[in-house]
Amino acid sequence: MRIGFDVSQAGKNKAGCGYFADGLINALTKQPADCEYVLYPSFGDFFFDSDNSQSFQIEQSHVSYGPRHRTIAEATSFWKAADLEQRLEGVDIVHANNFWCPRQPLEHVRLVYTLYDLSFLEEPGWTTETNRSGCFHGVFGAATTADWIVSISHATRDHFLRVFPSFPEERVKVIFPASRFSSFEQPDARPKCLDGVSAGNYWLSVGTIEPRKNHERLLQAYAKYRANGGRSMPLVLAGGSGWLMGDFSQLIAELGLSNDVIVTGYVTDQELCWLYRNCHAHIYVSLFEGFGMPVLEGMQCGAPTIASRSTSIPEITGNAAILVDPTDVDAIAGALALISDNRDLCRSLSQRARAQAQNFGWDMSAGRLLDVYQLAREMPKRLARRAMQA
C-alpha cells in the first residue's frame, strides 16, 4: 500500500496540529507493515512552512517525498490542479493533516482527513477571521469529498456529525494523539525563571495565554483560594505567549497577584517535563479542546490534575483527575483547596494519572491508523458514482 501523508506542519516550529502528524509518521514508519510512505512537505493553499518544505526528512527505505515547493503559490498550483490524481502517481491513500482538503474528484485515491476540532464554529472570536474561514473551508471540503475522517477525540467526532449529519458515522474514526514526551524516562531540566520556587511547591498551568484557555477564570479562582486562606504556593503559567498579553499582565496586577503568578514564556521540552514532574498539581481549565495535550503530558509525568469537564478532556483523564465546570470560578477554587493540603489525595491522583496515561501512545495510535488505511483500501470510495459524474 502506498500512503501519501501530509507532513506540512511537522517542521521545526510545530504548533499543536503539527505534533499529530509528526508523532504518527514517526511511529507509522517504524511499524512492520507492507507500506510505502510518500511524505508531502507542503499541502494545499492554507498553510505553508517554506523551511519545512525544503528540509523535512525521515531517513528510511520505504519513505520518499512528494514535491518540495519553494512558495505557497507553487504549492497551491500543484494541490489545486485539476489532474491532481495523476500527479500523485499511484498512491492508494492521501492523508490530509493541516485542515486543508483537496476538492478535486479522486477516482481511486482514498482521501483520509484528520479533524482536530471545530472550535472555530463554536466561538469564532477565539481565532482570527482568516484562520476561521480557512479552517471551515477545509472541513467543508472534507465533509463533501473525504472518504474517511480521523478525529482526535470522540468529542470532535460528535461535533462533526452534528454539523454534518449526512456524513456516514461509520467512516469517522477516533484516533487519539499521544504525548510528545518520548517516554517516562524523559530527561528534565529545572527552568531558570523558577528561582526561589521549590519543587512540589507551586501550582502549574500549561498552555498559551488566549481566551479559549480560560486563564482569566483560573486567576480569579486562584485569587479566591488565596483570599480564603489557601497556602501561598505560587501559580506558574508555562507556555508560549499568545495574544492579549498586555491585558493579561494588567489582570494579574488588578487581582493583586503580581508576586504570586510567574509567567515563564516559552520553555523547552525538558523544562516542561521538570515543571510537570515537580508541581503540586497541574490545573487545565480550558473552555474547549479538540484533545487537550497538556492534560495528557501532565498525567504522564505524574502530576495530580485538575481539569475541565468540557469537550474531549474527560476522554483523556478518565477517573484519574478532578474534573470541574470551567465556567465556575468557585468550583475551581474549591478544587484547589481540596488538593492543597491533602497528601493522600495527591499521591493517589498521581498514581492514577500515570496509569491512565499508559492508555495513550504513538505506537497504539499508529496501529489503529493502519487499520483505518486497510479499511479505506478495502471499502469503496464514499461517493464513487458521483465522483465519476463530476
Add this chain to the structure above:
Amino acid sequence: MTAIRTIAVDLVPLLPGGDNGGAKIFATHLVANLAKLRPQTRFVLLTQRSAHAELAALDAPNVSRLMVWDDGVILNDSPPLSRYRKAILRRISPYLPDRLHQALRRLLDPLSLSLPCRIGADLMFCPFTLPLFQDDAIPTVSVIYDLQYAIYPEFFTQHEVAERHQNFLRACRSSAAVTTISDFVRDSVLKAQVIADDRVSTVHIQLSQWLPKPDDRRSNDVLARLGLKAGEFLLYPANFWRHKNHELLLTAFAMARAAGLASHIKLALTGTRSARMEELANAASALGLEQHVVFAGFLVSDEYTALMHNCLAVIFPSLYEGFGMPVVEAMAAGCPVACSNLTSLPEVAGDAALLFDPRIPSRVADSILRIASDVALRSELVSRGLKRAEVFSNPRRMAEQYWEVFERAVAADRIRTSLSGLYDDGWASPLVTMNYRPGHSPRAFQVELFAPDWLPTPKIHLDVSNGSGKPVATHDIRAGQAMIVELPVSGRAGRLELRFSPTFRPADSLGRADDCNGDTRELSVMVKRVSIVENDTVTTLSPQ
C-alpha cells in the same frame, strides 16, 4: 454658499447590462435625482462607448453625455492647437489674471487643460470611487463602497489586493471629500488613518423603487421552470463570491433539514453559472441536498423579482457587505428576512430582520427553522420590513445629502491651499502634495522637516516635482537631522509634490507591535511646519 454651475460625473466604469451590479443602479438613480434637485446645475456624464447609448435614459435639459473612453483609449474631440497660437498664448499669459488665463486656454489650447477643466466643471463626482481624470484645481468627491480586500485579502489575488488598496489611497488623497454607503464603511475608512473624519460622510443608498412589481404569468413561468412552488422555498440572492458564504449556508440548510425542517422546503440560489457554481452544486449533492437546492443561474430582472415576491423568506448569510442592497430589496418586496449580523447589515436591517452570526452553522440553522415554522414571526418581519424599506426609499433625500457634501467640498477647496499627505501627529506619508492658489510673486514654501534618530534607515531622500511631473529640487535628510527646505513657486496656481523614500511601517519595522498600537501607516519623516512666505508675510499652513 458658492454656486456649483457644472458637475462632471465620471461614469466611465459603467458597463452595459448588469455587470456593475447594485452600484450601477445606485449611481444612475443618484444622478437622475441630483439633476432633478438642481435644475440650474449642468451635469456632464463622462461615459465609455459601450454604455454611452444606454445612458441616454438619463438625458435631460441639464444632463448631457460625453463619450471619453473607447476600449482603453481616452477620446478627445478638440483639434490640436497650432504652434503659432501656442506661441502667442505663452507671450501674453504671464500678464493675465488667473481666471482669464484659464478661459483663454480653454479656448485656444484646450488639450493643455485636463478634461474636467475643458468642460468647465466646478466639481468632479466619481460614483465608482477612482477618479479617472484628475485636476487639482477642481475638487473631487468619490464614493467608497467597501474595504473588503483589507478584511478578507485571501478572497482576492495579491494583485487585486494591491490594486484596490492603491485605488483606495488615491481616492482618499486626491478627493476633497469622500462618501461611504454605510457608517460601517465610514468607520473602516477612518481606521485606515489616511483621511480626516470631517472629509468622510455616510450617505445611505436610497431608491424610489427597489424592485419592479411582479407579473403573475412571468412568475408562474419562472417558478415552473425552476421546479419551485410559491411560499415553499428559501431564497439567497447573491453571486458565488467567497464572502457570500454559500458553503456555510449549505451546511446550515442540511442541519436544519436533519432537525425537522419541513421536507418540501427548498433553497434557491441565484448567481451566474461558473466553475464556482459547479463546485457548490457538487458539494450540495455530496451533502445529500441535490433534490432540495435549486441553482437558478442567471435571472433577468423580472424573473429575479418573481423569486423575491414568491419565496417563503430570504436568508442572507453574507460575511461582508458595504451596504446590503438585496436585504432592502427583500424587505420592499414584502419578504421576511433572516440575515447576517456582521459589517453593515445590522445598520441596514435595523430591527426588521432576524439576525444571526453567519460564522456559526447551528445559529444559521436555528434561524432557518424559526423563520420557516413560525407564521407569526414571518408576519411581524414582513410588516417591519416594509417600514424599514421606506427608510431607504427617499432618493431626493440622498441627493440632498450628496449636494451638501458637494457644497462643503467646493467651499473648503476655495479657502485653503490644500496640503495632503500629512497626518495630524506631524508624520508624513510617502507623498505630500501642496496645491496652491494664485498669489503674489516672489513667494516660497518653507517646509520644516525632522527625521528622528531611531528611523530604520540612516538617510531619507526627497524628490520635489511640480504638477506636470517636472523635477524641481532634491534633498537628503539624515536620521537625527532637522532641516528647512525652501521651495520657490510662481504667482500662478500650481502644485508641488514631495516624494520621500524609503518609507517604513512602525508596526513592522520597530518590532514592538504593542507599543505602536499596531500602527500600520506607511510613514517617511516628520513635517514640523509648512508655511508660505509671500513678500514678508509668513502664513503657516501646518500645523493649523
